[in-house]
Amino acid sequence: MREVIRFAWANSSLGEFMVAMSNKGLVAVEFSSSRPLMEEALRTRFPGADVVGDQTELADTIAKITRAIEEPGFDPALPLDMRGTAYEIQVWSMLRALPVGETVSYGWLSEKLGTHDARDVSKAIASNPIAVLVPCHRVIKKDGSISGYRWGVKRKRELLARERQVKLPQASPDKEK
Numbered sequence: 692m693r694e695v696i697r698f699a700w701a702n703s704s705l706g707e708f709m710v711a712m713s714n715k716g717l718v719a720v721e722f723s724s725s726r727p728l729m730e731e732a733l734r735t736r737f738p739g740a741d742v743v744g745d746q747t748e749l750a751d752t753i754a755k756i757t758r759a760i761e762e763p764g765f766d767p768a769l770p771l772d773m774r775g776t777a778y779e780i781q782v783w784s785m786l787r788a789l790p791v792g793e794t795v796s797y798g799w800l801s802e803k804l805g806t807h808d809a810r811d812v813s814k815a816i817a818s819n820p821i822a823v824l825v826p827c828h829r830v831i832k833k834d835g836s837i838s839g840y841r842w843g844v845k846r847k848r849e850l851l852a853r854e855r856q857v858k859l860p861q862a863s864p865d866k867e868k
Contacts (some may be wrong), residue, residue: 693739693741695741696713696733696741697711697743697744697745698710698730698733698745699753703757705849706724706846709723710749710752712752713740715770716769716771717752717769717771717824718774718820719733719736719820720821721842722822722842722843722846730742730744736820752769755767755768755769756769763791763853764791771821771824782812783815783821783827785800786825786827786830787825789826794851795829795831796831797812812830816830817839826850828840828850831851
């Protein structure tokens with residue numbers, strides 16, 4: 692039986708985005724201004740699956756993700772079906788553990804992972820297909836400046852600004868070790 696990947700489109704204050712789900716959970720939350728290109732990229736990413744548009748079935752998921760985009764700190768409590776290499780999934784899991792409003796450097800992450808090469812971390816972050824819920828926007832340069840972002844530096848700046856305004860009282864990861 693072929694896997695089914697359902698997708699739907701929505702709008703947010705950060706632009707149009709697509710959500711895609713397997714039967715296990717979210718496989719993508721991606722900002723894009725080109726529906727045809729994004730849908731083709733999804734089909735290319737899952738060549739053995741039936742990739743089908745399903746606005747009705749994903750309406751609740753879309754509403755939760757829209758709220759997570761608009762309200763930093765809101766947990767949509769959606770399962771994720773993170774697909775990548777073991778290293779990528781390890782990096783993405785570390786990103787999910789970062790508290791809202793906190794940032795870390797690429798170097799800090801690479802040290803925590805024991806790789807000591809920030810380029811490996813950068814590649815894994817650039818491969819993240821789940822925007823906002825896997826918060827790769829929380830990774831910045833060592834000097835505190837903002838570097839690239841798969842969905843645009845302008846969106847990254849806005850996400851970080853929103854999170855700074857509503858920083859939640861949570862324990863920070865130990866960045867000194």
